[in-house]
Amino acid sequence: MINVYSQLQMLAGKALGGLCLDPQNASPGPFVLGNGDFFIEIPVAYGCSYSDITLTGANGTAMPDASELIDKAIETGVESRMCTAIKVACYYLEAGLVRKPDLIITSNSCCDAMDTLGNLLNGYKPWADVPKFIMDAPHSFDEESYKYMGKQLRQAVTFMEDVFGRKMDWDRLREVCVLSNKQDQLLLEFQELKKAVPCPANPDLSRLGFAYDRWTGERVSPQITDWLEQLVCATEERVKAKLGIEGVNEKVRFLWQDLAGSWPPGTLWARLQQELGAIAIMDYMSYCTLTPIDLTSEETMFTSFGKRFLLEDPMNRQALHTTDFFCNDILQIVKDFKCDAVIMPAHIGHRDTNSRLKIVRDMCREKDIPCLVLGIDIWDKRYMPPDVVFDRISTFFQTTGLV
Amino acid sequence: MTVFDAYIPKIAEYVENMRATGRQISVFSAPSSPQELKDGLPIKVGPGSNSGIILREDTYMELGNPEAGSCAIMLFTDRPQLIKDGAITIIGPDIKDSGGKSLPFGQVVIIGGTGLDDNEHEALKHTGFIGDQIQGYMVRSYTQSIWSRVSKDAAEKGFSLETLGRALMALYKSGDSKIHAMETIFVTSGKDDIKLLDEIAMQVQKITKELVMQTWKIRGYDIDCASDCSSCSDKPVCDDIREVLKEKKMDYDK
Numbered sequence: 001m002i003n004v005y006s007q008l009q010m011l012a013g014k015a016l017g018g019l020c021l022d023p024q025n026a027s028p029g030p031f032v033l034g035n036g037d038f039f040i041e042i043p044v045a046y047g048c049s050y051s052d053i054t055l056t057g058a059n060g061t062a063m064p065d066a067s068e069l070i071d072k073a074i075e076t077g078v079e080s081r082m083c084t085a086i087k088v089a090c091y092y093l094e095a096g097l098v099r100k101p102d103l104i105i106t107s108n109s110c111c112d113a114m115d116t117l118g119n120l121l122n123g124y125k126p127w128a129d130v131p132k133f134i135m136d137a138p139h140s141f142d143e144e145s146y147k148y149m150g151k152q153l154r155q156a157v158t159f160m161e162d163v164f165g166r167k168m169d170w171d172r173l174r175e176v177c178v179l180s181n182k183q184d185q186l187l188l189e190f191q192e193l194k195k196a197v198p199c200p201a202n203p204d205l206s207r208l209g210f211a212y213d214r215w216t217g218e219r220v221s222p223q224i225t226d227w228l229e230q231l232v233c234a235t236e237e238r239v240k241a242k243l244g245i246e247g248v249n250e251k252v253r254f255l256w257q258d259l260a261g262s263w264p265p266g267t268l269w270a271r272l273q274q275e276l277g278a279i280a281i282m283d284y285m286s287y288c289t290l291t292p293i294d295l296t297s298e299e300t301m302f303t304s305f306g307k308r309f310l311l312e313d314p315m316n317r318q319a320l321h322t323t324d325f326f327c328n329d330i331l332q333i334v335k336d337f338k339c340d341a342v343i344m345p346a347h348i349g350h351r352d353t354n355s356r357l358k359i360v361r362d363m364c365r366e367k368d369i370p371c372l373v374l375g376i377d378i379w380d381k382r383y384m385p386p387d388v389v390f391d392r393i394s395t396f397f398q399t400t401g402l403v
Numbered sequence: 404m405t406v407f408d409a410y411i412p413k414i415a416e417y418v419e420n421m422r423a424t425g426r427q428i429s430v431f432s433a434p435s436s437p438q439e440l441k442d443g444l445p446i447k448v449g450p451g452s453n454s455g456i457i458l459r460e461d462t463y464m465e466l467g468n469p470e471a472g473s474c475a476i477m478l479f480t481d482r483p484q485l486i487k488d489g490a491i492t493i494i495g496p497d498i499k500d501s502g503g504k505s506l507p508f509g510q511v512v513i514i515g516g517t518g519l520d521d522n523e524h525e526a527l528k529h530t531g532f533i534g535d536q537i538q539g540y541m542v543r544s545y546t547q548s549i550w551s552r553v554s555k556d557a558a559e560k561g562f563s564l565e566t567l568g569r570a571l572m573a574l575y576k577s578g579d580s581k582i583h584a585m586e587t588i589f590v591t592s593g594k595d596d597i598k599l600l601d602e603i604a605m606q607v608q609k610i611t612k613e614l615v616m617q618t619w620k621i622r623g624y625d626i627d628c629a630s631d632c633s634s635c636s637d638k639p640v641c642d643d644i645r646e647v648l649k650e651k652k653m654d655y656d657k
Contacts, residue, residue, distance in 0.1 A: 143605065181470075192543060195455040195535075236458050289544075291469050323624070324615050328528075335532045336455070336544045359624070 004234045012208045015216035019059045024051045025099040030164050033101035035118035037313050039153050039305045041180050044220045045173035054114055057089025061379035062262040070380050083349025084379035086113040103163050104130050109137035110316040113349055133159045139320050141311045149306030177293045180220050183213050184290040186228035191288045193235045195337055198244025199279050201235045204265050206286030251277035252402045255333050258345040259284045261378025267386045276403050281337045285314040319352045327363050340402050341370040347378045370400040405521055406610050407478040411485050413603055414511055421494045426592045431565045433489040440573035445560040446538035448570045455535040463558035464501050466551045467508030472594035473548040474509040474601045483515030488584035491568035495592030498563050509590030509600045510549050518581040524614045530578040537570045564589045
């Protein structure tokens with residue numbers, strides 16, 4: 001039976017397929033390429049494409065020939081413990097598979113690997129003549145930092161205008177921001193619904209909704225609003241009826257404190273749900289903390305953009321800031337969403353997170369929160385196969401008495 | 404004396420300025436013990452008092468939606484005599500006066516206890532994560548300030564900002580035995596008044612940041628880097644890294 005969630009998943013999944021290399025290369029209009037999340041409302045309002053090569057690399061790891069791609073990437077000489085998504089992106093670039101952009105916008109956020117990829121893009125000889133705009137993301141979260149980042153995003157607009165010889169339509173940007181605010185409110189609404197016990201819908205729909213909203217060809221469009229509205233309405237009904245995820249007998253709720261990666265949701269999380277009743281309530285991307293864009297003036301708008309970029313963009317939030325901030329997020333999620341345990345996947349490429357593992361483990365022990373550290377590659381299942389990961393998590397839940 | 408002591412008079416000054424500019428101000432006096440604070444409230448207070456969710460259709464009003472204005476401050480002192488224990492000050496309209504419309508929201512919590520010191524900050528902050536502990540009141544999972552919902556049911560039962568103040572006092576006091584006195588101030592009078600409060604909040608945040616660093620240093624994590632490379636003991640490591648990068652770049656240029 002096809003229910004509303006399956007339909008929503010299919011719609012979003014189809015759009016997310018567009019993040020792969022070929023569709024990205026076929027993006028319409030002026031082609032802007034970057035190494036991470038640019039403030040997406042800007043290209044949408046400006047009417048140009050924006051391709052995030054990190055996402056293209058990450059999507060490569062979900063392709064049928066992923067292993068071959070990853071091996072080829074390693075052969076290009078990138079450091080072996082670098083994040084596999086970035087390795088694939090590097091390979092795409094070095095192999096000349098990425099369409100030559102009209103403009104490159106990079107920043108040093110949010111991790112060492114993405115910074116390296118940005119440097120590679122900026123130093124790539126065949127694209128020496130491509131105009132480049134490089135942003136500096138401060139590792140801090142205060143008003144001064146938001147203004148500093150906002151000013152750079154404003155300068156990026158001027159740079160785009162100079163390169164493409166066309167002005168930004170400010171009314172259009174405002175319109176896009178109004179729509180974006182509405183969509184963010186819906187994402188936040190769905191997030192609140194995940195607090196219900198049992199969890200009323202697959203919590204991974206948050207991640208899917210975010211990706212669909214921010215990254216796909218349909219980004220910040222009315223279709224996304226409809227999608228999110230349907231998601232929230234259907235889930236509200238289930239909360240009222242006190243229903244959990246269909247076909248799942250919820251026993252454990254856990255925080256997956258990392259990105260979901262390309263293989264864990266479809267294989268590992270699905271199996272954990274079915275066989276153990278264990279639900280991944282939250283991950284980096286589904287933790288939605290978006291503040292509405294302040295439309296009072298151009299300056300407040302860009303300061304809001306800066307804040308979102310630094311503090312609310314998934315992984316920027318977790319990787320750019322202090323360990324104290326990272327730990328506080330864990331405690332707040334565990335309390336608000338009634339998580340029984342914390343799983344630190346310790347993705348091999350996330351050195352920022354991995355440097356904090358002991359601190360997180362100690363904190364969890366002190367607060368009496370069961371915590372498991374894995375040490376997997378979220379983009380390459382060969383590093384620690386899904387069955388092994390499943391067994392480790394299963395044993396952890398059994399020994400802690402959660403199942 | 405704690406680092407926040409200087410800010411307690413500033414908050415009092417803010418309240419007086421609001422009074423001088425003719426804002427509607429109500430002051431309530433609540434009892435001291437957690438049980439007395441809970442007695443007579445129209446809603447339940449304590450773990451599991453609600454499901455943690457108030458649906459859109461069950462919402463009477465929102466407080467502190469970022470578009471309306473929001474700000475939260477927590478101060479603490481080891482000199483409880485600086486605090487009017489049980490005082491709940493409301494600047495602006497109360498919940499029943501809102502007609503179900505969203506209100507801007509400023510929340511100031513001032514805590515006093517002779518045993519409280521600067522290291523208590525983290526524990527007090529976590530005590531402030533309300534979660535499911537106030538019936539008919541949901542704090543959204545939004546980390547910057549307080550953004551909350553009051554349910555229609557709770558509003559009908561008479562949930563007011565005084566109720567909220569008493570509930571918060573009961574939760575803090577039962578969560579930390581070192582707390583002897585507590586005062587709350589709520590501001591709903593307008594976005595501009597929240598902005599003024601936010602100026603104090605930003606200064607408090609800077610101090611909080613220092614406190615956090617101090618707490619981590621006590622735990623043995625001091626990651627401050629000397630700004631002058633020539634005096635840094637890690638300079639040889641950084642030099643090596645730079646050398647490797649230079650060689651890599653030369654290889655690449657070939």
